[in-house]
Every structure is written in structure tokens, then in C-alpha cells.
Amino acid sequence: MESPRALPSALATALVFFASGAVLVLEIVALRLVGPYVGVTLQVSSSVIGISLAAIAYGTWLGGRLADKFDPRMLLAPALLLAATTTAMTLPLVRWGGEILRGGAAPAVLLLAALAVFLPAFLLSTITPLTVKLQLGDLRRTGEVVGRLSSFGTLGAITATLGTGFVFVAAMPSSWIVLSLAALLALAGFGLGWWLRRRHPDVRLPGKPRTRAVLVTVGLFGAGLGATAPTPCDIETAYHCARVDADPKRPGGRTLLLNSARHSYVDLADPTHLEFPYVQWIGALVDVQKTGGAPIDALHLGGGGFTVPEYVAKTRPGSNQLVLELDGGLVDLDRRELGLTTGPQLRVQVGDARVSLARQGDRAYDMVVGDAFGHLVVPWHLATREMAADISRVLRDGGLYAQNVIDYPPDRFIRAELATVADVFPHVAVIAPKDALAGRIGANFVIVASRSPLPIDEIRAHLDLVDEPVELVSGPALRTFIGGARVLTDDYAPVDQLLAG
Structure with a gap:
């Protein structure tokens, strides 16, 4: 043919x-x-x-x-x-x-x-x-x-x-x-x-x-x-499918959903209202910094709905804050829908948190808050020992690092991340519900770290004021919880696999 x-x-x-x-x-x-x-x-x-x-x-x-x-x-x-x-x-x-x-x-x-x-x-x-x-x-x-x-x-x-x-x-x-x-x-x-x-x-x-x-x-x-x-989207940014829902029970309440997950809650009328339990825990850590009400210099890794930065601005007037947020489209949405107002005392840098962190000066901040997520997962390059070392570099003596982590039984990721942070910071604790620490439920965990001794009793006193009972674990009990978990590094950080169990 x-x-x-x-x-x-x-x-x-x-x-x-x-x-x-x-x-x-x-x-x-x-x-x-x-x-x-x-x-x-x-x-x-x-x-x-x-x-x-x-x-x-x-x-x-x-x-x-x-x-x-x-x-x-x-x-x-x-x-x-x-x-x-x-x-x-x-x-x-x-x-x-x-x-x-x-x-x-x-x-x-x-x-x-x-x-x-x-x-x-x-x-x-x-x-x-x-x-x-x-x-x-x-x-x-x-x-x-x-x-x-x-x-x-x-x-x-x-x-x-x-x-x-x-x-x-x-x-x-x-x-x-x-x-x-x-x-x-x-x-x-x-x-x-x-x-x-x-x-x-x-x-x-x-x-x-x-x-x-x-x-x-x-x-x-x-x-x-x-x-x-x-x-499921109101808008699509370069990184997220985003939506803002009004809370029918609270006139000023707004929930920010990213990829259908409840990411942030903002009360337009009252920035001091913290809806999510883990945000209340971070708020308690903000409250113990310096003298009550004194301004602080804070660095936020991830903006989300800007709930914590707005809380700091309201409770500690005069604070200087920098938010490192990857998604510029999300920042625009926050300005339109969630009342975000930026200026000299609340600045935003759009870009990768780790890259932007490397540009920050030594001993520049009283507090660093890590709350960056890709859906429900901390991006792996923000969870390594090298990242924790850079966070330690920008913290002043007495400064606090608060990192939000989500994990599920058998809690392999939170144990590894605690081991990683403890490999850099000499003083570490974790805040979480009792059932989560016992491996019965998935939940948020907030890691607290500092180069100086942590004010454990003061933190506990503030945590007693939050809506739901929560545990603060440190010292030998924390070491027992970490067990033999491996430290995560830039060369080895299987975050997704640890979360998948």
C-alpha cells in the first residue's frame, strides 16, 4: 500500500x-x-x-x-x-x-x-x-x-x-x-x-x-x-481557592476558607476576638511577651486572615510587625473582605517565607509566629532544622517562637518537628489538647521555643483563660513525647509522608 x-x-x-x-x-x-x-x-x-x-x-x-x-x-x-x-x-x-x-x-x-x-x-x-x-x-x-x-x-x-x-x-x-x-x-x-x-x-x-x-x-x-x-471558590489566587463566609452567629465574624479548609477567623468589629483555639493559644503567648501592653517587634511567617497581627496591633499599640505572605492575591482579598489595613507598623512582604526570612537582620524581633500552610501541611522547607536556626538568628534574647502545626495519630510529624526545633532552641514546650497528646484525635499543636528559659507558669496562667482546656508540656514529659523522632533537615524532610502515617 x-x-x-x-x-x-x-x-x-x-x-x-x-x-x-x-x-x-x-x-x-x-x-x-x-x-x-x-x-x-x-x-x-x-x-x-x-x-x-x-x-x-x-x-x-x-x-x-x-x-x-x-x-x-x-x-x-x-x-x-x-x-x-x-x-x-x-x-x-x-x-x-x-x-x-x-x-x-x-x-x-x-x-x-x-x-x-x-x-x-x-x-x-x-x-x-x-x-x-x-x-x-x-x-x-x-x-x-x-x-x-x-x-x-x-x-x-x-x-x-x-x-x-x-x-x-x-x-x-x-x-x-x-x-x-x-x-x-x-x-x-x-x-x-x-x-x-x-x-x-x-x-x-x-x-x-x-x-x-x-x-x-x-x-x-x-x-x-x-x-x-x-x-468552592469566591476567587482563585495564584496559590489558593479562596472564599470568605459570614458568621450568622456573630455580625462581624468572617471565616476565610482556603482550598475548602477553615483557615482563619476575623471579627471585623473586634480584632481581639480569637475564635479558633490554637489562635487563642498564640494570643496567650503574645500576652506574656514583655510587660503587658508594651509594643513588640513581631515577624509572622504566613498571613492568612491576619488575625494574629491584628490582635497584636490592637492589644499592643505601637508594635512593629512584618508579615511574610506568599500569596499576594490573598493579601488583596484580606484588604477587600477582612478589613486589613497595612502601613508602617504592619507591613507585608509578598514572597516565600524562608527566602524573605533570610533577608531579616539578626536579633530583630521579640516574637516570630509560624503559621504558614499548604492546605493542612506545613511546607517542608519551613519545617527543617536550617529554618529553625534562621528563626533563632532573628530572635532577640528572651524572644519567643510560636509555630502552629496540624497532625493526626500517630503524631509522627509533630514529634519530628518538636525534635527539630529542640535541636536548635534549648527551651521548648508544646501546647495541645490532652486527647491530641494522647494520640486519640487530630488537632492543632503550637510549639513554643526560646533561647531563654520559658515563663512556663505565666503561660499556663494565660492558657487557663482560653475557651477549652489545653495542656502545656515541657521538660522530661516533652522529651518522652518526642521519643526517638528524627530531626528534619533540608536533606531529609518527608513532611507529607509523616502526616500520612
Whole structure:
């Protein structure tokens, strides 16, 4: 049988570049789509990457098999159109599926990742072997053709990765990215089909016109469902799906939800009202610093709803505070919805907390508050001995470091993090509910550390005033709780795995 006539070299290259890039756009956006339902953890990222690679592997294999059995010119346009349809269906599948699979169990994470990326990535991955087969008209140039198309496919993936991470995510919501990609794939499919029919009238696209019309209808229906599917976000920042809910029981009460988790509570009328128990514990630590009501210099790693900085500003007028917050979009939301007002005495630096911490002067702060999270997980690079050493560097003598940690039985992460902080600070304690310390429930833990002896009795007296009973553990009891936990370092910090038990 005569080999199918090749596509023009530029068209073949553009086709592979575009298809490979589209797969990477889907992979990156999938991480943002599934985050509100199952979190943003190493396991979630690994699941999305693994499912994407599986789709690429199976799609490439099937594309090669089909290229040997059929004229690839018949299959390229339908592959693009099917990819457009399944891309448009991604939003309703994830958003309705996410409500059912909400949580973090491994099967739910894998299934949600598959709903987000597998089918469109699988279909798009058939395009490269189909295109390669068309271009192999001269066996003496096989290496050149395969190498060129492979390299441009990789360049397309790189371009899409950088473009999505640096431009698209910052410029538009994830839903717009997905629907725009679906529209581009559909236009490419129709355009390629029209060009092939014009240049190669002998080529007949598979399926009847009615079948193709059904596919188009399904794609449009999917796009409509995606646009109207329930979303847990009021806005999407570069890092979070964020929402602010009013508290029906408290007129000024507002709850900030990030990726569907209750992250912060702010009372617009009373900044001294601390709703969450762990924030009350941190408030107690603020209260024991220096003479009551005296201004302090405070550094906050993570802003969230700015509850603690606002509490310091209200209870200790004249304090100088710096908040290191990664998400500039979240700071803008706080200004619009949560009454945040920044100025010379409450400054914000947008950027990674560890990078920004390194720029701070020695012995510059009376208190450092660590409350930075990616969903429910402390970012691993903020949980290491090297990070704790840098925090110690910026603290004055007598200064306090308060770090919020979330963990669940068997409490492997909090033990490791306590061992890590204790490896740097000579005086360490932990605040937590009794049942959490006994390994019966998951909860917040607040680590307290200083280079100077801790005012244990004074801290206990202030903790007695909080809403719910809480334990303060230090000395031999703390060493027993830590046990043989390993110190976390920049070279070894499996935070997600420790939390997963």
C-alpha cells in the first residue's frame, strides 16, 4: 500500500508542539482543580503527575498501533475534537466528583486526578505517533524526523509549563484556562479537518456527520456544565481557592476558607476576638511577651486572615510587625473582605517565607509566629532544622517562637518537628489538647521555643483563660513525647509522608 502523503513539515511540527503543550497545561491546572477537595500535598501532586504520565504512555502506545492500521490523516482531526470534548467535560467531572470524593484517602485522590486529566491527555498523546508515521516517507531520514518532532514536542511541554505557571494561572481562573484550551483544541480539530479535506479529498474522516455533530454537542454541553458547576471558590489566587463566609452567629465574624479548609477567623468589629483555639493559644503567648501592653517587634511567617497581627496591633499599640505572605492575591482579598489595613507598623512582604526570612537582620524581633500552610501541611522547607536556626538568628534574647502545626495519630510529624526545633532552641514546650497528646484525635499543636528559659507558669496562667482546656508540656514529659523522632533537615524532610502515617 502506498504510504500516506506527509503533512508539511511546519504543520507537523506545530501539531506536535501544540498537543504536547496542551497535556502539560492540563496537568498543571489539574493540581489546582483537585486541590480544594483533596488538598495540595505531595501525594496529590504525585497522583496528578503519575496519572498524566500513564495517560501519555497509553496514548502514545495506542496512537502508534492506530498509525500502523489506519491512514493517520483520518485520525488526527478526530483526536483533537475528542480531546476538546473531554477537556470541556473536565470541570463538571472534577467539581461534582470532588464533592463526592472530598477528603484525602489515596483512592479518592487517584480517582479525582484521573477525572481531571486522564482522558484528554490520553487522546492528545495519540497525536505525536500519528504525526510521526505520516512524516516517515524516507527511511534514510527516520532519525532526523523522529528527533525533530520529539524535540518540538518537548519544547511545547516546556513552553506550556512555564506559560501556565508564570502567566495563565496569574491571569485567569482555572475554569477559564480549561475552557479556553477546549476551544483551541476544537478550533484546531476543525481547522485541520478542513485543510485535510481540501488538500486530500481522498481522505474521509471516520464516523458519520451525525456522530461528529453529537461530539460537538457533547463538548458544548460539557463547557456549559463546567461554567455552571459548583465551585468552592469566591476567587482563585495564584496559590489558593479562596472564599470568605459570614458568621450568622456573630455580625462581624468572617471565616476565610482556603482550598475548602477553615483557615482563619476575623471579627471585623473586634480584632481581639480569637475564635479558633490554637489562635487563642498564640494570643496567650503574645500576652506574656514583655510587660503587658508594651509594643513588640513581631515577624509572622504566613498571613492568612491576619488575625494574629491584628490582635497584636490592637492589644499592643505601637508594635512593629512584618508579615511574610506568599500569596499576594490573598493579601488583596484580606484588604477587600477582612478589613486589613497595612502601613508602617504592619507591613507585608509578598514572597516565600524562608527566602524573605533570610533577608531579616539578626536579633530583630521579640516574637516570630509560624503559621504558614499548604492546605493542612506545613511546607517542608519551613519545617527543617536550617529554618529553625534562621528563626533563632532573628530572635532577640528572651524572644519567643510560636509555630502552629496540624497532625493526626500517630503524631509522627509533630514529634519530628518538636525534635527539630529542640535541636536548635534549648527551651521548648508544646501546647495541645490532652486527647491530641494522647494520640486519640487530630488537632492543632503550637510549639513554643526560646533561647531563654520559658515563663512556663505565666503561660499556663494565660492558657487557663482560653475557651477549652489545653495542656502545656515541657521538660522530661516533652522529651518522652518526642521519643526517638528524627530531626528534619533540608536533606531529609518527608513532611507529607509523616502526616500520612
